[in-house]
Amino acid sequence: MFHLQEYNEILIKRIQRLRSTRHRPDQFTVLVRQIPFCEEHGAHGCSVEHFFSKHHPHSYYSYQKLYTGKDLQDLLNQSRYMTRKIEDLREIEDLREKTKKQYREPLLLEAMREDIEDIALHKEKFQELYQKMHQLQGDNMLKDMELPVAFVTFKSRWGAALAAQSQQHSHPLRWITERAPEPRDVYWRNLAISYKIMPFYKIGVIFAAYLLTIFFTVPVTAVQGIARFEKLKKWFPPAMAIELIPGLSSVLTGYLPSVILNGFIYIVPFAMLGIAKLGGSISNSKVEIKSCNMVFYFLVGNVFFLSLISGSLLDEIGESVTHPRDFPSHLARAVSAQADFFMTYTLVGLSGFCLEALQAGMLLLDFIKSQTCGRSKENPYLYSLPYFRVIPLVSLSILIGMVYAVVAPLLLPFLVGYFFLGYAVYINQIQDVYETIYDTCGRYWPYIHHYIFVGLILMQITMIGLVGLKMKPAASVATFPLLFLTVIFNEYCKIRILPTFVRYSIEWNRTQWRMMKLMKKEVSLKLITRVQLVPTASLLFSLGTQCPRKSRF
């Protein structure tokens, strides 16, 4: 169980990372939701001030309200459309100016005058929009747009940690506190969702992910119908034409289904990300972690188990449910039959790295966008490492590796090669290609740990089945304690290390207290400037205007 030590090392790295970023404003800030409305002043803000200065007198520093940016966003979209139109008209005008010099036609002059009038009209409308936007950002209008959400800043990280971890009000659905995510990590749109209806969103997301996982088999089997070319010919006689071109039919029936399947699997993480975004998580990192989980279980279900189940799907599942004791031997038989498939799968994974290194998908997307929306004028945006796509795929490979280490060790060299290449590719990608959108601080590790645990459990169940198949029931029984020990070990990890990953301990937050006191003035100055950035950033983000970042190429 080398695992615990590694877990601990990553924890230490996480703490070091958090320590090195200890002056970042998010470490002093708590996100407060469900702030009750102050009847007296007709706003949420003053009740925040009142509540925290009363209940956290030693550490409370200031607060920043949040506002809905929906109306503003509409106006901004309109104004953007307007500017584009004005630019287009100007271009046309310039063009006509040139032609005017050559031809001097009265009709052209007429058109030009109309264009100039058009431009003036649009400019007027733009001015109006500008006025409206300015009004919306006035104090009176802002009051109506107030959300019951605020960022509360504390004088010390210690105060923030205490406030974030405790229940504030005896009504547990009021004054929900939580460590604030990094400003660039906040998922602004979800902050507007009322905390009360959040559970419904969560149930909806789980339901949607569940449906996607279960019913993914439907398009897959439909597509794999292509493989049965004989049947296809019966329904759709024109398909006969394919036979006229030599070799095409074998490509179609042999290669196309697997390409389509892989294409589907490529799309799934993005679909899951889209689903997770609806779940009401307040930060991009949480959204990604959620979709990471969903994608992993999707892959385990639809790649690992589905490929194992040859023959009639439902019969097999039904048999496993009605005779759960036969599950290990079933699994072992299926696993050993499918070693070839997973070898191919691993090799296909290698081509995935090539795609990753070449950024083929992004290039294609960029090309399509530049052709259709005319976005090529703008700077291409940088993306962060798609954890939600990479982690589940790698975890699945680990799972396959662990299961096949028992059944067919010949698969292992391929996997080792896979991991080496993957390491080289991703080190390069992380250093040179992707931008860091937010600091993960090792937050993904507990999930990876969990995936490895799932793999370990599956491996041990397979082992029980395999040993049982080989007619050594005593050895099969002897493996049960191992399974039990694995579960106990996982529980131990949960108690021993997980809490520090999730919570922020008082002692750690207090360590720099002395230092803080010395540099208090400086830090609070910094804080003011930084915290002022947050609402601006919030408005900017909620408006969808991302700051232009350095170009990728």
Add this chain to the structure above:
Amino acid sequence: MFHLQEYNEILIKRIQRLRSTRHRPDQFTVLVRQIPFCEEHGAHGCSVEHFFSKHHPHSYYSYQKLYTGKDLQDLLNQSRYMTRKIEDLREIEDLREKTKKQYREPLLLEAMREDIEDIALHKEKFQELYQKMHQLQGDNMLKDMELPVAFVTFKSRWGAALAAQSQQHSHPLRWITERAPEPRDVYWRNLAISYKIMPFYKIGVIFAAYLLTIFFTVPVTAVQGIARFEKLKKWFPPAMAIELIPGLSSVLTGYLPSVILNGFIYIVPFAMLGIAKLGGSISNSKVEIKSCNMVFYFLVGNVFFLSLISGSLLDEIGESVTHPRDFPSHLARAVSAQADFFMTYTLVGLSGFCLEALQAGMLLLDFIKSQTCGRSKENPYLYSLPYFRVIPLVSLSILIGMVYAVVAPLLLPFLVGYFFLGYAVYINQIQDVYETIYDTCGRYWPYIHHYIFVGLILMQITMIGLVGLKMKPAASVATFPLLFLTVIFNEYCKIRILPTFVRYSIEWNRTQWRMMKLMKKEVSLKLITRVQLVPTASLLFSLGTQCPRKSRF
């Protein structure tokens, strides 16, 4: 769903109760476990002082170490034995003194001299023991007996609430904080158990309770073999003699098995309490809550379900597992067949109230004790209301009532009578018979809520089955959303009200802050005196010497 309002009302009552006892020292105190050893001073105490004065500078007040009382307890037991012996010898002497006046025999005088020497010897030994006990309580010895556990007192309830709710150290198995229970509620013996090995205790307890629940059927079926008198005669021919006495055989076969079964069920709560005590809970209330849960599930399993399953037990269970979809209709058929049994059960329950009112068990226990251990000299102790016995029984009656409200509403009047009588009996018992050992502050309510929820779910499953049996599958399907809604409602209760039952919110603890400031001096004086009581009480309790309370009769 009148339930939510009731839940809320009980919550408000709980808060009021907590408020009315707001000067009690346990509201300012946090129990800290797994205190690391201070290498410098060779004790745990100084590291407590250091840690809390550093990390909770605004609210930390003082601390009280705890010591193991095992050696002391041994010595105290010895000295108790000694005093009893001396008393016995003195009584003999007094008796001989009287006879001496009458007879004046030389042999008697010899015996008397021996007795006097014996008394002197015992007195010397007693003096030695006294010296030893005194030494053990000296500072040097106490240092060795130190436990890594302390009660830490804060200046405000607010500070205690903050400290109790947050993770103190980045090593999550160090500095475990928890709201301290009332001094009289603390289960001192379990405080000596290291927090690290606590999970093993917990697993052990769950395992033991599980075994008891599952294998309870074995003695029951063995005992119910008596009912088959014909078989008994075959094995054990002398049993024929019973037939000679008219009527005895019918009493034996008809009444005895159910009496023995009820006797077993009467003993089970005490067995569960004994098991729960080994679970490492730090307070009596937690032990009782744990055994409450275990007894409830025991009763649901062994009284409700077992009585439903007529015929071969394992076949029936096996069928339910392999065809889970048939479970509702199975349940409905079994439930409607057993209405008579539960009517009898309810009526038997009424006799249970008579026993309760008469305190027959306690009288019997007292009688046996006075006959065997000669305890009659001491004051009979008062007991607290046996929640672990009463709550599961009443909850089971509620469950039966809910299930039969659908199947056989004729049972309901009996149950209503049962509850009315039960109310009258228990109100009387609580007011006049039992002593309050600790303030529950409504802590049992969430569990009762859970039991009612289990009943509701069972009722709805029965309903689905029953409607299905009556050949109305549409109505049966229409009941599913009800089941779903019940689960959702329970989840809502968990989010909405449960947290305040379990945690102590900052806002509430802060409300009396102002008042506190005014009376700070007075309170801190009180605190000192009270906190000093805690260790004394701890020693007293760990020594097993309970303060004599007012007699029951």
